[in-house]
Structure formats: C-alpha cells, structure tokens
Amino acid sequence: MFATDNKEMRSSLILPILIFNLSLVAEGNQCLQGSPNNQRFKRILETSDSYLVKEFRASTGFKPTQGGLGCSGGNCSTVTKPLALPGAMGEIPKECIQASLKRKVAQTSIECKQTPQGNWTYIQHSGRSKSTPCFDESAVDYTHYVTNKVISCFQGLPMQNGVTETIDPTVLYSKLNNESGFNFTYSYKGGVGAGQLTGWAVQEMNVLDPSRTKGKTVKGGGRFILDNILASSNPQCAGLKPVIENDLKFKYHSPRKINCEWTSMETGLARNLIYSIGYFSFLKHQIIGKELKKRAPNAYKDPELLNLLTLVGYGPLGANRALTLIRTLGMGSSSAYLAGVKSRLKTEVYLKNTASKMNEVKRIAGNSCRLL
C-alpha cells in the first residue's frame, strides 16, 4: 500500500516539477539580448500608441508572448508567420535577424522612454550592462516587421536618372548584421542605431546642418528619397510616412544629440532604417553608380559590382575609397575581368569585416537562415 502511494505521489509530482523546470529553461532563453527583468520592449509593443506599433499589433495578430525563443543548440529556427509583404524574395527572414541578435556585440546602448507629453528621456547602458531591455520573440518579430516593411517600401522606389531601386536582401542583411547586428539601441560617437547612422548620412538624407547654412533650411542631396516615400502609393510605405513626415521641421537631426529619434523602438528603428537604406541608395546611385556609369558603362550594369562598391563606401575611407577603386582597378567589360575585380573588392577592410561577421552568424544560425 505504502509503495503504491509513493508511486502515485511520485507520478503526481513529476508533471509540476517538469513544468517548473521547463519554465526555468524558458526564462533562461527568453531574451536573445538584455535582461528578463527589463521588459521595456514588451510594454511598448503592448501599449504604445505609435502608428507603426499599432499597425504591427493589428497586422500580425500580436499577443503578449511568454517563454523562450527555442534558439538553442545553434539552431534559431522558430515558427514564423508570413507577414504578407509583397515580393517574398525581397525579405530578410526572421531567423536571420534572430541569429544576428545572438551575436555578442559589446556596445553602448540607449534605452528610450517617451513621456506622456511625447518627449524622450533615455538611460545609457554601457557595453557590459546586464540590465538592457530584453529582446524576446515579440521584439524580434517587430524588428523583422519594420525591417521588411522598409525594404518593401524601397523596392521600385524611383531614384533620380530614371532608375528604380532594387534592394538585395542579402546585401542589406550583411550590412545591418555588420553595423549593429539588428540591435537598434546601439549608439556610439561613430554611428547610431540599426544602421549606425552618421551625421553625413543624416545631412544628405534630410536637411543640412544649420550651422553650415546660417540657419536656412537646405535639403540634402538624398532628401528626394524621403520625398518619394511620402509621395509613394506603395501600401508598404503608408505606415512609414508618419515617422518621417515632420522631419523637415526638425531642421537637422544630429544622431549624436537626439539619440532616441534614431534608437527608440516606436519610431527610431524605422527612421534609422529609412535613412540608412536611403543613404545606401543615395551612395549607390547618385555617387558611386553615377561615376561607374561614366567611367565603365558596362560594369555599371552589374548589380553585384555596384553593391560591393557601395559597401566599400561604408569602410574607414568612405565613398572616396570606392570611387578611387573604380579608377585604380580599371573596369573591363568581360565577365572574367569583372569577377577578378569583385574578388579584389572582397579583400577591402569593410567587406572582410562583413564576411567575418556573416560567418559568425552562419555558425549561430546553422541552416535556419536562408540568406546564408
């Protein structure tokens, strides 16, 4: 009798103990980055009145989630709901973003908080801080949603000279993985947020620093890209318009001074991606592409070459280096010659760093990220 009672007691205890242990594992896995005690992102996604967050909640059927990401053993695969964005080939898959966020990057991050009056306050966390906001599955979903929304808005967007934009998701993924690993809160004096924006990029994309223009509003060379987004009939651009429609009024957004404009979850992530991808397009078409077309019209028709040169433009010597390489490497038109040029470009500092960080992600993601 006693033996039977013990057996029954043991059986009745197994389930609660198992659930308790599973909850511990889930708790441990809950955050890709940050502390489980800091649920700022979850609160924003549940309660924010920001247009983009509301749209995210409505279009993805967002419900507060609990538990982990199932991102263990080198496999970050999770069930991903399709977001019904146009042009599935133009998407960065959620698994890839998740794997990037698992990369360890020790950088200062900004935790933004909006007051009821709409002003920003923020806490600055050091690279070693253990109390940054938790990047759980819902935060990854939102990052995935906003990133692909911006990409979809850019696909087919008119540039100048009669060209329309085509974003290669692998190129963009490698750039964002290299810049911030999709942690949109990262900020230091050399760059801010998801795309690690610089002052130059912000001036080109919006308005020039008023200290240069004696206070007069002068649009930058890439401002037409924001204007084209505002005028676009692409439904994917609709949710982005409220983010940038008042940017001209800001005069000059210095990414060094008003960090939450570039790093907040509500609008900073989207604004940062719009400006970063916009600046990439600006460099690609208006600076590097324009020169490549002039010097080597046949090479200009090779989109991979143009993307590689544009990525070089993000390296330590900037676009000057990319332009110099157009001249010093020579740009023959045969495919064998261009293949040699591409191999040479891949030895440039920024591209080597990008490749090494892509390898890091490959190790983390296993086979779950189809871009790798």
Place this chain on the structure above:
Amino acid sequence: MSTALKLFFSFALFFQIAMANSIEDKTNLVAAEKEELAKLANRSDLTVKEWLRFVDDIDAKCSSETVEVKQTAMCSFYYEIYKIGELFAEAQDQKPTWEQCMRAGVTSDSLSVNESTKKLVNRIAVKLCPKR
C-alpha cells in the same frame, strides 16, 4: 626595466615611426598638386574656368599614372576635389545656386580624407559660389 621590455618598446617606437613615414609618403605623392590647390585657394581672382582646368588636370593624372600607389593617392585626391568641379561643370554657362553649392559642399566634405584639402576646397567653393 627588463631587456625584453626595452626591446618591446624599441619595436613599438620603430613601428610607430614607420607608420608615420608611410602616411607622410602617401601625402607627399600629391604634395605638388596640394601646393597648387593652396595657390588657387589664395587667389582672389580665381575663375571657374581655371578651377575646372585644375580639376580636369588631376583627373587626367589619375587616369595616366602607372605606379599603383601614386595612382591611388592621385585618384583619392581627385575625389576630394571633384564634387565642387562637377557642380560647375554641370551648371555649364549658368552659375549653380547657393543651395546647390551648399549641397555639393556636404557631399564633398564627406568624400574628403584629408582635413587640409577639405579646408582648401571649401575656400575655393566660397570664392566661386554665389553669396546667399
């Protein structure tokens, strides 16, 4: 101080001097052109035509240089100055507007890799561009 430590500091110093010389060498590869740029920047009667001739001359040197390291230095120098040249070349007979000058100035500054070149190009832009 131990011998190993002394050796380490000697190597570090040697490496630092070698690096400084290497940077200096690269700068010297375009020293004559920079000197010419400085002369243009100091001229009060500089014309658009003269400026465009100088930019075209550097462009040609960038194309014709056969020594790789010299070509890299020359072409890099060309791209530090070319935006302010392109601005006037594209405007042709008409002068660019003040806004166009300001816009090209930002792009030109972002393409600069040398602070002194940037300052000289800015001085030339101020001379040739319309006042606000």
